[in-house]
Amino acid sequence: MAAQIIDGKAVSASVRSAVAEEVTALKQKGIGVGLAVVIVGDDPASRIYVNNKKKACAEVGIYSEEYALPAETTQQELLDLVHRLNNDPKINGILVQSPLPSHLDENQIVAEISPLKDVDAFHAQNVGKIMIGDFDFLPCTPAGCIHLIDSTGVSIEGKNCVVVGRSNIVGKPMAMLLLHRHGTVTICHSRTRDLAALCKQADILVAAVGRAKLITKEMVKPGAVVIDVGMNRNPETGKLCGDVDFEGVSQVAGYITPVPGGVGPMTIAMLMKNTVTAAKIQNK
Numbered sequence: 001m002a003a004q005i006i007d008g009k010a011v012s013a014s015v016r017s018a019v020a021e022e023v024t025a026l027k028q029k030g031i032g033v034g035l036a037v038v039i040v041g042d043d044p045a046s047r048i049y050v051n052n053k054k055k056a057c058a059e060v061g062i063y064s065e066e067y068a069l070p071a072e073t074t075q076q077e078l079l080d081l082v083h084r085l086n087n088d089p090k091i092n093g094i095l096v097q098s099p100l101p102s103h104l105d106e107n108q109i110v111a112e113i114s115p116l117k118d119v120d121a122f123h124a125q126n127v128g129k130i131m132i133g134d135f136d137f138l139p140c141t142p143a144g145c146i147h148l149i150d151s152t153g154v155s156i157e158g159k160n161c162v163v164v165g166r167s168n169i170v171g172k173p174m175a176m177l178l179l180h181r182h183g184t185v186t187i188c189h190s191r192t193r194d195l196a197a198l199c200k201q202a203d204i205l206v207a208a209v210g211r212a213k214l215i216t217k218e219m220v221k222p223g224a225v226v227i228d229v230g231m232n233r234n235p236e237t238g239k240l241c242g243d244v245d246f247e248g249v250s251q252v253a254g255y256i257t258p259v260p261g262g263v264g265p266m267t268i269a270m271l272m273k274n275t276v277t278a279a280k281i282q283n284k
């Protein structure tokens, strides 16, 4: 195996311990840090994410409240909760776990979260700020990926960076963060022609698609940094796996994130970091 494995658990632990120190320092100044997590319905994956987020809050000393609402919650009921949390001084960050049941309008809910409490950085105001490079919060998963790339010591500046996936929550902001760090960025998606040839040019390759083993070793430049955001179930084993064929790609890449134990833990660590940032902004 040629590639060095990027240990997301270790990198995220160091982020969380820095966050815990900040939380303690804020408490000494009389400033509490609080996160509200809202979950609607009983999606099992969402339940796991919410439990992990609550656990992470407890670990770093962040106060958390969970609102588990029934699947038949109306748009108005959810909006009322968001408005109440916007005005609750104990709560610095609000996270509405997606996906929401299909009868709810997620965009409207996100638009109603106070931009100062939008620790996911999904609100249009925060997205716009990221675009112009003047931001308070970075979206958790892309920010976590940048941390993982930095942990390798490989500089992003001037490198060919390829992001596969163009969602609003991962692919697009990921590309923007790489651009801010002076990468030369290509974004690929389902209509891209010759994905393999484009990926092969990448010094830094980020896969955020949701398809097991889409990225094979033939598509990877020797020595590249490969960041696997994907979270899929392996159809044969039923186990969690990424978008990258880890077995093959780890023979050619320079650095690679495993799934699990790569990007996933970073997403939660960055959420904790954003919640502290929110508390600081709100208590300026």
Ligand code: NDP
Pocket (backbone or CB within 6 Å): 141, 164, 165, 166, 167, 168, 169, 170, 171, 188, 189, 190, 191, 192, 195, 208, 209, 210, 211, 214, 229, 230, 231, 232, 263, 264, 265, 267
């Ligand atoms: P979306 O489904 O919103 O986006 C997937 C993207 O992949 C789309 O832009 C789509 O293109 C593109 N795509 C689909 N098929 C192909 C293909 N064959 N070739 C190239 N591009 C393709 O997913 P998300 O961005 O929300 O999530 C991506 C993955 O990351 C999922 O597995 C998700 O579970 C995981 N994830 C992991 C997180 C973590 O913390 N580890 C956090 C968030 C997500 P098009 O736009 O043309 O349809």
